[in-house]
Amino acid sequence: MFGRYRGTFRRECGDILVEAETVDGLLTYRRRCEGQTFERILVSNTGEVVINPVEPVNLPREITDFLLVEFSPMMIEPGASRTVYLKFPVEIGVFVESARDIEVLDVFAFGTQKYTLYGSPTNGVIARWYRSAVYPEIPQVDPFREGVMELSIQNTCREWVEVSRVVFESTDMKIYYGDFVAATATMKLLTRTMAETDFVDAPLRPGMVKSVELYTARKIPAIDRGYLMEWGFS
C-alpha cells in the first residue's frame, strides 16, 4: 500500500481500503479503516498521492510531539553499549504532492492510542505511550500496525543504570519503509536520571524508502536536536 499513486487507484489490505476514484466526474479520495470512512474531492492535474508511515503522534487528535516507548527493564553496566530492537506504533499518512507543494490529506491507524505524562504534572510533557518487548533481533511486525526501532543504548555514566522507557521528540523521527516499517534511534545515558535520545537518518536495511515526514508536509520548521530525558528512564 505504501508508495506513490497518480490519478485513480485502489489498494486494499485487510481492513484498510484506500482509493481514488472518479465519482460524478470528480476525482475522490476515499479511505476506510475499522469502520470509519474519510473522503475528499481532489482537484488536481499533475498531483500525486503519497502513502507512507508517519510519526505516531497524530491520533485521535494531535496533542503532543513526544513518543514514549516502555519496555522490560534492562540493567546496563557502566560504559556498556548495546543495540536492541523495539516495536513502535505506526500511523499511516496520506499526502497530496505537486511540483510546488505537499500537503497532508489524511492520517489513520489501526487500534487505539494511549497517552501518558513523562515527568511531573507541573513541567513534564504529554507523550504517546506504547509498550514493547525487547528483541535481540528484528522482530516480525505487521507493517500497518507496528514498526521496528533499532535502539542503540550507551551508558556513559559510572554506575549501573536501569532503563525501562525511552522518550523521543517525534519531529526528529526518520521513518523508512520496505517489507516493514523501521526507524533507527540512539539513547545515551548521561547520568542515573538523564539521557539523550535522537533518531538516525539511515535505513535499517538497504533499499528501504524514506517516509515523507508530517513536519515537512506541514511546513513546521523543526531543529533536529534530539531530546533530553530529564525525569528518569525507569
Add this chain to the structure above:
Amino acid sequence: MTFNVTEVLEIPIGVGDITVERLLYFVFILALGVAVAKVVSINVRRALAERLPVNERELLAKLVYYGIIVWAFVVALPQLEFDLSGLLVAGGIAGLVIGFASQSVVSNLISGLFLMFEHPIRIGDNINVADVSGSVEDIRVLSTVIKTYDGIYIRIPNEKVFTSNITNYVHNPARRFTYEIRIRYADDANAAIRIAKEVIETHPFALKNPAPSVFVDNLGDNSVNLTAYIWAPARNWWDVRTDLLWKIKVALEENGIEIPFPQRTVRFADGLEVKGRPGEKNE
C-alpha cells in the same frame, strides 16, 4: 484673488516658529510611521505564523509595531521644534505631572509589560481572573481580552489582571479530575472498581501515568461511594471528563451494577394496617 500654496504653507500656526508646512510634515511622518508599523507587524505575524507560539508571535509583532511608531514620533518631533534635550530637562516635572494624570494608564501599561514577559497567562489559555472565566483572546498593552465560555467579550485592565489571583487551568501539561460513583450495598465494589478502571484504560487521553485511581471512598446512607481520580492532558481534560462518565455508567449497568436511589426503611410500632387492597370491600 490668487491662491498661493507656498504662502499658505508658510503661515505660522501660532506656536513658536512652527508653520503649517512643518505641522504637515510632522503629521505625514507620523502617519507614514503608523502605516509602516502596520505593514511590518502584519508581515511579522504572517512570517512567524507557524514558527512561533501565538503568544510570542503577538508580543514580537506588538513590539515591532510600537517600536516603529515611537521611532517615527522621535523622527517627526524636530518638525515641531521640539528639542529632545529640553525634554530631558523638563522630564522631571513633566514626568510628575504626567505620572499623576495618567497613573492608571501607566499602571496598566507596566502591568501589561509584566504580563507579557512573566507569562502567567498566554493567548488561548483557559483562565479565571477577577471572577471572570474564559479563554485569553489577546494580551494588549493596557488590557487583556477574555472570551468567556458563553462567547462574551470581556476587557479587563492589565492592572486588575496582574494584581488578581490568576487561575490558569492549562498552565501545567496535565490535570486531574474526580468522579463520584455510587453503587448499591448489594453490588460488588471490587467488580465496580475493576470495570471503571477498564473503561478508563480504553480512553486514549486518560493518562497511563499518573495512573488513574478508583477506590471506595466512604459508605453513604444509601450507597457505597466510589471515587475515581483521573489525569488527562490539561487542554483536553474537559472532553475526557464528559466522555468517560457515561461510558463508566453504561459499563457498570451492563454488569448488573446500578446507581441506587435514596431509600428509607420505615418501621411502624403498632404494625402497618393496609386498607383498600385489591379484592377487599370498603365498609
